[in-house]
Amino acid sequence: MTGQPSAPTAPRPAIRLPAPAPGWAEPADVVVVGSGVAGLTAALRCAAAGLRTVVVTKARLDDGSTRWAQGGIAAALGEGDTPEQHLDDTLVAGAGLCDADAVRLLVTEGPDAVRRLIDTGAVFDKADAAGTIALTREGGHHRRRIAHAGGDATGAEISRALVEAVRARSIRTVENALVLDLLTDAEGRTAGVTLHVMGEGRHDGVGAIHAPAVVLATGGMGQVFSATTNPAVSTGDGVALALRAGAEVSDLEFVQFHPTVLFLGADAEGQQPLVSEAVRGEGAYLVDADGTRFMVGQHELAELAPRDIVAKAITRRMLEQDAEHMYLDGRHFGAEMWAERFPTILAACRAHGIDPVTEPIPVAPAAHYASGGIRTDRSGRTTLPGLYACGETACTGVHGANRLASNSLLEGLVYAERIAEAIVAAHPAGAPAPVPAEPARTETIPLLAPEQRFAIQRAMTRGAGVLRSEASLAEAAEALSALRAQAGDATAEGAPAEAKPAEPGVESWEATNLLCVARVLVDSARRRTETRGCHWREDHPDRDDTHWRRHLVTRLNQDRTLSVHTTDGAGLPATVPAGETP
Secondary structure, three states: OEOOOOOOOOOOOEEEOOOOOOOOEEEOOEEEEOOOHHHHHHHHHHHHOOOOEEEEOOOOOOOOHHHHOOOOEEOOOOOOOOHHHHHHHHHHHOOOOOOHHHHHHHHHHHHHHHHHHHHHOOOOOEOOOOOOEOEEOOOOOOOOOEEOOOOOOHHHHHHHHHHHHHHHOOOEEEOOEEEEEEEEOOOOOEEEEEEEEOOOOOOOEEEEEEOOEEEEOOOOOHHHOOEEOOOOOOOOHHHHHHHHHOOOEEOOOOEEEEEEEEOOOOOOOEEOOEOOHHHHHOOOEEEOOOOOOOOEOOEOOHHHOOHHHHHHHHHHHHHHHOOOOEEEEOHHHOHHHHHHHOHHHHHHHHHOOOOOOOOOEEEEEEEEEEOOEEEOOOOOEOOOOOEEEOHHHEEOOOOOOOOOOOHHHHHHHHHHHHHHHHHHHHOOOOOOOOOOOOOOOEEEOOOOOOOHHHHHHHHHHHHOOOOEOHHHHHHHHHHHHHHHHHOOOOOOOOOOOOOOOOOOOHHHHHHHHHHHHHHHHHHHHHHOOOOEOOEOEOOEOOOOHHHHOOOEEEEEOOOOOEEEEEOOOOOOEOOOOOOOOO
């Protein structure tokens, strides 16, 4: 990595969500926010080192994005495969913006991290009686290196194993809790978080956990769009919290749209069923209504090209034919293969009246994965001392402009382990809990009414989806600005006649978080005047390495305007906060 550390030298006035004062508090050495592969792995490693560890999760322990992962986890586990080959495929998919050192760390440490996951209790599908792990192939991979479980239920199996391990260690967990804001001490170091328990935990209402280390593993922000593969809890809470606290985020414009999501109608909203890339990896192919395989000739890997290329090809074909979707044809698999290899997808399709055994599956792209997020170094440290991030909410530099299929679970696994190592080194077990300092001045961000969540999603889907242009992005920015003006003011121009002042609560906090991350995404997408990876500008259709082989880094100013700068190159700058050892 290049550049100098960029951390605030003094505590800045707090920007927080409007919320009641904490009515309870408890101490910890580390609080982990999120219960996917990244959060639970970090928690298990910290607890094993003797740290008082608390896991906070927005729903139940097994309700995060990890549970929905179908395809598998990528690692160089197969005969003839090497980390170097995995690195090459990752760099190609990342379209020139991967941090090569971060990727090399991922692919080198990945195989052993997967083996430790197996030791934790995860059971992967076997290829033979000797217990060899079965491997499949997905888009962008030149080798079969995707380990899977339950056919197409890999995430569910990983989640099961990690949840059981957390419960076996009796790690303290707070379920059904939305984390609100970061607490800091008098020097501006992390001192814990505030959170709202939604009536089903040990504590009800707003409370606090005081800890010198906070790990944000809150998953994605797919709910910023109308149609997504993300669960309802994926509202960008971690990124929004980090922005309010003064941390830097990067690359939010690079939202990956999964090419093959079950098409449920043009007006379908919320979480949509995913049709895993592994289906194409096993030989299914994309066709239009006439049965023509339109990916042939567009890329050497045809249907197994990187996801951005496939999503763009599907979208182009839809535009050319004025169609709402394309088709994924796997009829040649036969009933037995569908039932054994893809039971989850088969059941989801049949639940919606489609039988993949006898008919092609209607598919269209939908928001899937955020390649950007809270900027970190290779130990998961952000620009704020004591604040760490991993998994989809982080930007480690691994994914660049487009995540390689099935690298997400691996990134969460590898970087969570590195975060635990960094925390154990920096924060000894049993130290007195830090004392949060009340900032000299606190700014509360205006709340958005819950129903405005849908207005954000519609504006983002129209203006910042797979196809973008200055005109569409400007329209989205204008819509978001109008929503900002209405936030906290039912009398503002353009506010609905029936609008009421938003009250503090989960739905208002979520809508406000979505607006925050949507603003940064649109701002970055407008600035990046090129097409690269999963960022596709119709008005700038070419990749521009001369001007844009670099990252956009954003901070939220005290007046809630955005401060943006570009890096010197594809490597992310150092993030180690002042006073901490690299």
